[in-house]
Amino acid sequence: MKEHLFEYLLRLGDDSLILGHRLSEWCGHGPILEEDIAMTNISLDLIGQATSLLKYAGELEGKGRDEDKLAFLRIEKEYKNCLLVEQPNGDFGVTMMRQFLFDAYRLPFFEALQHSKDEQLSGIAEKSLKETKYHYRHSAEWIIRLGDGTEESHQRVQTAMNTIYRYAADIFMADEVEKALEVAGILPNMAEVKEAWLKNVKSVIAEATIKFPDNDWEQLGGRLGNHSEHLGFLLAEMQYMQRTYPNMEW
Amino acid sequence: MVSEQQIWDWLEDVFDPEVPVLSVIDLGVVRDVNVTENEIKIIITPTYSGCPAMDVIEEDIRRKLLGEGLSNLKIETKLSPAWTTDWLSKNGRQKLKEYGIAPPEDEVDKSLLFSAPLVVPCPNCNSKESKMISEFGSTACKAHYNCLSCKEPFDYFKCLR
Numbered sequence: 001m002k003e004h005l006f007e008y009l010l011r012l013g014d015d016s017l018i019l020g021h022r023l024s025e026w027c028g029h030g031p032i033l034e035e036d037i038a039m040t041n042i043s044l045d046l047i048g049q050a051t052s053l054l055k056y057a058g059e060l061e062g063k064g065r066d067e068d069k070l071a072f073l074r075i076e077k078e079y080k081n082c083l084l085v086e087q088p089n090g091d092f093g094v095t096m097m098r099q100f101l102f103d104a105y106r107l108p109f110f111e112a113l114q115h116s117k118d119e120q121l122s123g124i125a126e127k128s129l130k131e132t133k134y135h136y137r138h139s140a141e142w143i144i145r146l147g148d149g150t151e152e153s154h155q156r157v158q159t160a161m162n163t164i165y166r167y168a169a170d171i172f173m174a175d176e177v178e179k180a181l182e183v184a185g186i187l188p189n190m191a192e193v194k195e196a197w198l199k200n201v202k203s204v205i206a207e208a209t210i211k212f213p214d215n216d217w218e219q220l221g222g223r224l225g226n227h228s229e230h231l232g233f234l235l236a237e238m239q240y241m242q243r244t245y246p247n248m249e250w
Numbered sequence: 251m252v253s254e255q256q257i258w259d260w261l262e263d264v265f266d267p268e269v270p271v272l273s274v275i276d277l278g279v280v281r282d283v284n285v286t287e288n289e290i291k292i293i294i295t296p297t298y299s300g301c302p303a304m305d306v307i308e309e310d311i312r313r314k315l316l317g318e319g320l321s322n323l324k325i326e327t328k329l330s331p332a333w334t335t336d337w338l339s340k341n342g343r344q345k346l347k348e349y350g351i352a353p354p355e356d357e358v359d360k361s362l363l364f365s366a367p368l369v370v371p372c373p374n375c376n377s378k379e380s381k382m383i384s385e386f387g388s389t390a391c392k393a394h395y396n397c398l399s400c401k402e403p404f405d406y407f408k409c410l411r
Contacts, residue, residue: 020300034384034394041386048300052329123330130332130410131298134385 020046147208278337
């Protein structure tokens with residue numbers, strides 16, 4: 001069970017870490033100052049969550065890897081984040097769509113995870129849920145505003161939907177790790193979380209006058225370490241300091 | 251042996267690095283103080299997961315208590331129960347307002363999407379005519395508002411529950 005939990009903590013921690021890093025790329029480039037600040041605020045929350053999750057993962061593993069070693073000193077194949085979060089920022093519409101598809105999952109997930117039999121995990125969920133409510137409201141309102149906005153903004157978020165929705169299913173790639181943790185009461189019923197996610201997505205995109213893509217292809221693989229080509233570039237930047245100056249602190 | 255009350259009193263002099271009118275006690279991030287023969291244990295909790303001030307707060311607490319001659323300090327971070335703005339002291343709320351930051355209104359927007367906007371009185375002129383500019387402000391714990399009466403922009407210490 002310990003190995004399973006370690007593996008799953010990597011998935012959760014890496015989701016937060018990689019999306020947090022993506023959002024940080026907007027720092028100084030936001031379309032307006034308030035959004036620049038909003039995206040970096042959310043980035044900080046996500047990196048904070050990643051710190052708690054990866055720290056716990058390192059303790060469970062018991063091989064002396066702390067949250068920093070896990071974050072900065074693994075190779076691409078060892079990252080277990082879903083494909084959605086590593087997709088490039090694109091325009092603001094793509095970033096918000098990626099964020100919305102993720103927040104719409106994290107909200108019901110953390111709600112349910114609060115009742116985990118694993119005390120540390122339920123504590124992390126309780127803490128993260130409060131900030132996730134703000135994240136979800138922010139990204140969902142943007143999807144509605146842009147989708148139901150001008151012709152240009154509508155077309156951009158529709159294009160974003162068409163381009164990245166195929167990666168969203170990877171959030172929920174069920175396998176024996178997930179099943180075992182569900183049976184042990186450590187994870188909630190993930191099929192129900194997925195249902196709640198889909199309900200959130202459907203209601204918001206309906207209000208935004210956005211459609212699901214015609215092509216229903218789903219790309220999976222992140223949970224197994226099979227990533228899109230984008231992750232390598234992201235890691236090259238994120239890990240640069242630790243790789244160049246090993247063990248540096250500041 | 252030093253009393254726990256004495257430590258609580260000393261911690262009144264340790265201030266939040268980002269909102270320097272609030273002590274760590276006002277802010278409610280110190281959850282427990284436990285003195286035993288061998289060790290002095292302080293439990294703290296972060297306001298937001300990614301609050302960058304937490305490391306500084308821990309260091310400042312350590313520096314203050316070492317300066318008072320204590321040793322064998324252990325400062326632990328605990329996530330649960332999760333911090334809420336309900337733990338901001340009454341004194342802290344008053345200090346926030348005087349500092350120009352609107353204190354939390356004890357209300358999280360009821361519905362998640364498109365809830366009726368919260369009334370946040372302006373800390374400068376007390377007008378209830380204010381407008382939210384962004385739910386995310388200069389730090390994780392604040393939102394950005396504008397007063398429609400005196401036209402001053404201000405920070406709102408947003409409610410977290």
